[in-house]
Amino acid sequence: MIDVLYFAWVRERIGLPxxxxxxxxxxxxxxxxxxxxxxxxxxxxFADTSALRVALDQELADFDAPLAGVREVxxxxxxxxx
Amino acid sequence: MIDVLYFAWVRERIGLPxxxxxxxxxxxxxxxxxxxxxxxxxxxxFADTSALRVALDQELADFDAPLAGVREVxxxxxxxxx
Amino acid sequence: xxxxxxxxxxxxxxxxAAFTAAAAGxxxxxxxxxxxxxxxxxxxxxxxxxxxxxxxxxxxxxDQAVRRWSLxxxxxxxxxxxxxxxxxxxxxxxxxxHRGDAxxxxxxxxxxxxxxxxxxxxxxxxxxxxxxxxxEADEDAxxxx
Amino acid sequence: xxxxxxxxxxxxxxxxAAFTAAAAGxxxxxxxxxxxxxxxxxxxxxxxxxxxxxxxxxxxxxDQAVRRWSLxxxxxxxxxxxxxxxxxxxxxxxxxxHRGDAxxxxxxxxxxxxxxxxxxxxxxxxxxxxxxxxxEADEDAxxxx
Numbered sequence: 001m002i003d004v005l006y007f008a009w010v011r012e013r014i015g016l017p018x019x020x021x022x023x024x025x026x027x028x029x030x031x032x033x034x035x036x037x038x039x040x041x042x043x044x045x046f047a048d049t050s051a052l053r054v055a056l057d058q059e060l061a062d063f064d065a066p067l068a069g070v071r072e073v074x075x076x077x078x079x080x081x082x
Numbered sequence: 083m084i085d086v087l088y089f090a091w092v093r094e095r096i097g098l099p100x101x102x103x104x105x106x107x108x109x110x111x112x113x114x115x116x117x118x119x120x121x122x123x124x125x126x127x128f129a130d131t132s133a134l135r136v137a138l139d140q141e142l143a144d145f146d147a148p149l150a151g152v153r154e155v156x157x158x159x160x161x162x163x164x
Numbered sequence: 165x166x167x168x169x170x171x172x173x174x175x176x177x178x179x180x181a182a183f184t185a186a187a188a189g190x191x192x193x194x195x196x197x198x199x200x201x202x203x204x205x206x207x208x209x210x211x212x213x214x215x216x217x218x219x220x221x222x223x224x225x226x227d228q229a230v231r232r233w234s235l236x237x238x239x240x241x242x243x244x245x246x247x248x249x250x251x252x253x254x255x256x257x258x259x260x261x262h263r264g265d266a267x268x269x270x271x272x273x274x275x276x277x278x279x280x281x282x283x284x285x286x287x288x289x290x291x292x293x294x295x296x297x298x299x300e301a302d303e304d305a306x307x308x309x
Numbered sequence: 310x311x312x313x314x315x316x317x318x319x320x321x322x323x324x325x326a327a328f329t330a331a332a333a334g335x336x337x338x339x340x341x342x343x344x345x346x347x348x349x350x351x352x353x354x355x356x357x358x359x360x361x362x363x364x365x366x367x368x369x370x371x372d373q374a375v376r377r378w379s380l381x382x383x384x385x386x387x388x389x390x391x392x393x394x395x396x397x398x399x400x401x402x403x404x405x406x407h408r409g410d411a412x413x414x415x416x417x418x419x420x421x422x423x424x425x426x427x428x429x430x431x432x433x434x435x436x437x438x439x440x441x442x443x444x445e446a447d448e449d450a451x452x453x454x
Binding site: 175189191274 | 348
């Protein structure tokens with residue numbers, strides 16, 4: 001079980017801020033494929049991963065990063081702080 | 083008659099902050115030559131004009147600038163504001 | 165080094181005064197304040213963030229600044245939640261022996277906070293609310309460091 | 310645009326707060342404060358200036374900044390007279406729609422104030438008082454603008 005968090009328009013498209021996900025994916029990209037296959041709202045949110053960023057245990061990571069040992073995955077659009 | 087002002091170590095070397103000077107010099111450099119000829123303290127203050135700056139009527143100028151119409155000449159070292 | 169992420173407004177003048185008073189040995193203090201710009205009919209701005217990661221990310225950016233420049237101190241205050249036009253969104257302050265370091269570190273902090281701290285802005289106008297898109301120029305700004 | 314040359318101390322926090330509150334339409338406010346750095350046994354600093362020319366020179370530098378960058382407002386406060394270590398010597402503040410303009414204008418103002426506004430600093434130490442020499446780096450800093 002892994003905690004998956006969504007922020008900004010990713011959260012709005014999927015319709016929830018976080019959920020627990022049972023996954024056997026080896027990488028972030030694998031997890032994204034599993035989520036996309038779930039429902040149309042996930043497919044819409046993950047349609048273009050080049051428009052998304054991912055953090056593993058609160059550190060920015062790449063979509064090909066391994067999930068082994070990761071407890072928290074967050075998906076969000078490019079940040080607009082400051 | 084022209085007002086001549088001195089600031090910082092120029093003022094200290096010459097020993098006064100301002101004075102009125104009767105001059106027939108055509109340029110700042112000419113005025114400097116006249117002042118240098120006066121007394122040792124002036125010669126010491128104006129020994130190296132590359133270490134000095136000059137303002138004519140409160141605008142930075144060059145030592146070869148003409149004095150015609152100028153009412154106030156100021157000599158000082160490079161500025162150290164901020 | 166101080167990092168505060170908060171919903172409450174902050175008093176920018178008091179923050180800078182306290183920061184400067186505490187920055188013993190500094191010859192230069194630079195501050196930046198970001199304000200909700202009241203343009204194009206903007207009625208409000210909502211800022212979402214990622215609690216936990218936000219503080220860590222800002223701390224990491226401050227640590228980088230300290231390693232690169234000779235800083236006496238650094239401060240980042242960033243708000244989240246609903247803000248009105250004209251309200252301060254965030255501020256950074258840097259204190260250094262010399263002005264070059266204070267300016268460079270403040271600009272570095274701003275460039276990195278823009279693109280590497282997990283905040284997202286949503287602007288409200290009469291027509292509805294839209295997420296602010298990241299600007300390519302903001303990502304490009306990181307390349308100069 | 311504000312220019313103040315004064316012997317009295319100023320309240321940097323209050324200045325920045327008032328400046329920001331008045332800068333309608335600004336999205337970015339940058340401030341710089343220069344402080345008497347208490348190093349090398351410094352006991353005090355005396356700042357001499359050229360009354361009349363000082364204000365004109367600062368105004369001219371501010372005018373140049375306004376012509377070069379998109380500024381909402383600018384402020385320069387500079388003290389003269391006797392200052393103790395740790396006291397604020399001067400400050401600049403800039404307000405602009407965007408951060409790049411506010412930062413660039415503040416750095417430009419500082420670089421020009423250093424070398425083009427008629428102030429001279431004299432440092433007091435136990436051994437006596439010496440005039441601060443202009444640094445070649447400060448003159449060189451003007452070339453980037």
